[in-house]
Amino acid sequence: MATTTLTRPRRRIRLAGWQFVAPFMILFLGAIVAPVIYAVYLSLFRDQLVGGNAFVGLANYVTLLGDEKFWSSLGRVTLFLVIQVPVMLVLGLVAALALDSVRMRWIPFFRIALFLPYAVPGVVAALIWGFMYGSEFGLAGSVNSLLGSDVIEPLSPQWILVAIANIATWQFAGYNMLIFYSALRTVPGELYEAAAIDGASPLRIILSIKLPALRGAIVIAVVFSIIGSFQLFNEPNLLKVLAPNAISSFFTPNLYAYTLSFAGQQYNYSATIAIVMGVLTGVIAYIVQLRGTRSEQR
């Protein structure tokens, strides 16, 4: 008697827990797990002239290993990652530290003004910057005609990656600033008081209190930035219209996968690229997170 009255409500509660989570899990299975499995399945097959759709094992992956287009696209997003992400994060960090210091004025204004680009859709951001980059009619063109020579050519093959990096930095530096700023706000005031009593300089406070407090937020920002860089698609796909000579159909891995699917009907190979990029992103993001948290314990 006593046990049934205790276990019955507990079982009921346990069941209720699943009821709350079930809708999410069902959609999660349908929209994330199923596509992943389907992509793995596709990557093991190939449409052949003779025999039609046939199981080819890991042949698509072997092809990918020797595919220069894939490697050049991967190299490009890696270069992008190595340069753009530090620039963007340092900008966001400096802005957050500036906002957090008591010596700033108009803090709410700066916070919202710098965050505003995040609210702009990536497509619109790429369109606006594309117009500004334009050498014939855009802002770059106006400046060039003012100077009398073609000094600024963001849409040329040499500068296009910088031009894209600038769009991404513009969009997300303020967002990262806010994440850092929010983390700084959680530092207890007593720490600063103690530092002031010890006569610590502002630089010392930044190095010994603020940066350690930001470690978790920085790790998360780095992870999200890695994911974002490897996924690069919107900006090159939109600027392609304006700079067809500078942006090839395999400019980034995603653009390559997209082109293969929708212009080449090579779904199997496209799925292979998606899987390789997904695994690569996951592994690198995981390593960064692991290293970030491990040094935190030290």
Add this chain to the structure above:
Amino acid sequence: MTISHAPKRSRMNRKSNLLTAVMILFVIYSVLPLVYLLVNSTKSQGDLLSTFGLGFGGSFDLFSNLSDLFTYDNGIFLQWFANTLLYVVVGAGGATFIATIAGYGIAKFDFTGKKAVFAIVLGSIAIPGTALAVPTFLLFSSVGLTNTPWAVIIPSLVSPFGLYLIWTYAVDAVPQEIIEAARIDGAGEVRIFFSIASRLLAPGIVTVLLFAIVATWNNYFLPLIMLSDPAWYPLTVGLAQWNAQSTGTAADPIQNLVVIGSLITILPIVIAFLFLQRFWQSGLAAGSVK
């Protein structure tokens, strides 16, 4: 004491000016493209191509651009706007509701498999959405869902990050004692959620909703590959198509409509951010303190 502080304070004020100046440069960088958009939305197609980028054109054409925007191609822009609203209301609204109940479920209930659920969901945050897009397209196409609104709505209903935010929020915002007390009073779990927990979770819910709205409003890659009929396009895909159609050999240059359309596209979301500042700022704080 006050005397010894005085010189320090003046030094601080000087620094404040330098910092403020640097930040103003940063602000100029942030708002320059928006200023460009505002200025150029007042130009005709001809002026857009021929006059200085940050200067006004020969005539003030904001209103004629607006009327062109809403009448071009039988007013398809309005259709795109309505589509975006549909995707945002159903997709972002649904994603928020589903993530909220799931986050609450994980935070407040003990059930078998809970740890696994949580690990899988957290891990999935790292899966690049675009890497999934092509396989999702292929899967949806094999079940005949492509080129329907569902192809855009279903994937946007899943928000692992929203679940994570609500989970961290619910741990403190909904005290276990309140739930227990309601259970003793005989309230069912669903009732407890809707009449008690959902109110306590409100600030977290608004944050998740806001971010889901931004994600669906700005969604481009997924609708681009899922939809082939322009009548189902959201604003982002429509604007990109207008831009593509403005250049090339068989060009129908309507860059002035791309500019004014971009302005109309960002206005609602910028206004939403300005009015809901309190919520997204607290939400970011919750997300950053892991």
